[in-house]
Amino acid sequence: MKTIDFDLVGVGIGPFNLSIAALAAPKSELSTQFLERKPEFTWHPGLLLNHAKMQTSFLKDLVTAVDPTSPYSFLNYLVQKQKFYPFTARGDFMISRLEFSDYMAWVAKQLPNTQFDAGVSDVRFEGDHFVIQSNGQTLTSKHLVVGTGTQPVVPDCAKGKLTDNCFHAHEMMQRKPDLRGKRVVIIGGGQTGADIFQHIFAGDFGKPRQLDWVSRRANLEGLDESCFSDQFFMPDYVNQFYHLDKAQQAREVSRQKLTSDGITDDCLSTLYQALYHDKYVLQNPKWWSIQPHQELVGLETADELNQLTLKHGITNNIKALQADVVILCTGFKRVLAPCLENIADQLQLDELGRPLLNEDYAAFWKQPTDSKLFVVNSGTHNHGIIEPQLSLAAWRAATILNSVSDKLLYNNTNSSNIMDWDLHSSSSPQIVQNSNPRDIVS
Structure with missing residues (x-):
């Protein structure tokens, strides 16, 4: 052998x-x-x-x-x-x-x-x-x-159009772009978008002429960090969640979105204080904007200028936006x-x-x-x-x-949980235990 x-x-x-x-x-x-x-x-x-x-x-x-x-x-x-x-x-x-x-x-x-x-x-x-x-x-x-x-996610309208002036956020610190005097648009309203907006606003990459933060989300949504939301991140819940059918799982994940895909309170608070100080205390001329409910639906590049088309999530109004630099904070996907x-x-x-x-x-x-x-x-x-x-x-x-x-190298039993999830259901699809591999039975 x-x-x-x-x-x-x-x-x-x-x-x-x-x-x-x-x-x-x-x-x-x-x-x-x-x-x-x-x-x-x-x-x-x-x-x-x-x-x-x-x-x-x-x-x-x-x-x-x-x-x-x-x-x-x-x-x-x-x-x-x-x-x-x-x-x-x-x-x-x-x-x-x-x-x-x-x-x-x-x-x-x-x-x-x-x-x-x-x-x-x-x-x-x-x-x-x-x-x-x-x-x-x-x-x-x-x-x-x-x-x-x-792998980074790129909006459909931007595929094949990435340049030195239009790139995904995962390249930010490798590129370290010089943004002095430029019009910059950030696409994406999650934690990455917030972090990059905050650093650009603070002048870490040079002071831009205009800074626009565009998000299709309805607002800058905070991370759900409550002690009860944290119960989703415990072994007992995961093991019960696994046995839900796929439609039920999708609904639950959608409801839990902000437990992992929101912006931390610390970041939001620091950002708000900086925006307030700039607008109401220093009374600087308007040089930044935060635009929720706006989806990037079109992108064209010509002569190092990015022409963006945005669609409002409620009114469906279409508007154009110009930028010297576009930073896509549009997340990541998992592939085989x-x-x-x-x-x-x-x-x-x-x-x-x-x-x-x-x-x-x-x-x-x-x-x-x-x-x-x-x-x-x-x-x-x-x-x-x-x-x-x-x-x-x-x-x-x-x-x-x-x-x-095939033995207990680590004591990995479920920790006790405050919540009684009771997710097991006789109607849930089960994994057949008497075969290898175990087949999914609908």
Whole structure:
């Protein structure tokens, strides 16, 4: 019988696979290796604005929720960086994205099971194991976990029209555009749009002549950070949510939108104070605007000038707007990793080509096999609003590692919950437990 190199290989080293790698590293009974095409760990480097903050507590790091004694915790990072006491004097559970990114890069450098400059070009499944091609090396693994991140979303009217003067926000800090004396339009009313508006307003990229923030949302909508909304981000809720049918799941995710896709109160308050001071105290001539209920429906570029067409969400009125620079804060989408192209036809996919996952984040195969293909950050269509969030990263990582080892490597039982969700229903579609793979029955 062929010797298989690893129990688990990870493709991509973003926050979620990094969490799995960190929790797997001290478990000698598991052989693991995680591969990343980039030369070092990075986390949305184009969005690491100076004052952008996390939306979750630093305690929800890569490991602490399931192993608070781990050497890869954020608290140990503070100790090792000799800034524990200055940090605690801050009196704030929320930290900057820059510091959390530095923490994750620190973890990535400590781990014995991560390999950078190791892009994965091909993955095949042969009988009872995966064969992974990575920069001239061939690895075999019983199981595979894919965490290759997301792709930026570009509005239909802007596709094929991106330029140095019209780009997606994920490139902001790499481009560091000189906006002095220019007319700038920001498209998108979420946290990213707010962060970029705030930094441009403060002159971090030079003082623009005109700054317009356009959003199809009805207002600048705050993040729902209440203690009761936080109950959505607990294992007990996720496990119950999983068993709802797809239509019910979609409705619930829609209702929960602002628990993950709003703007933090701190950001809104700071921004409002700055706007008030500029308009009513300094009484500056009008040089900025915030325009809700406006959707970008047209974009033309000519002679380095962007001509935008906006449609009002209530009145349907159409208006034109000119800009020297357009920044698209229009989010990200999740797609099947290109390296899985050769095995995609062996997986059960939904109507949008996304893999269907079981409760342990393993994809459903069309034919039975003991090998498992895990997919992290696959979108909300499987496990709900928590899927793209860092809140339950450690819990999910432990879930996957327990599934790989077929024993309880980590005590990952549901924590008690204030709420009685009672989401289980006899009419809900269930996963058949007596087959492998387990089929979805409608």
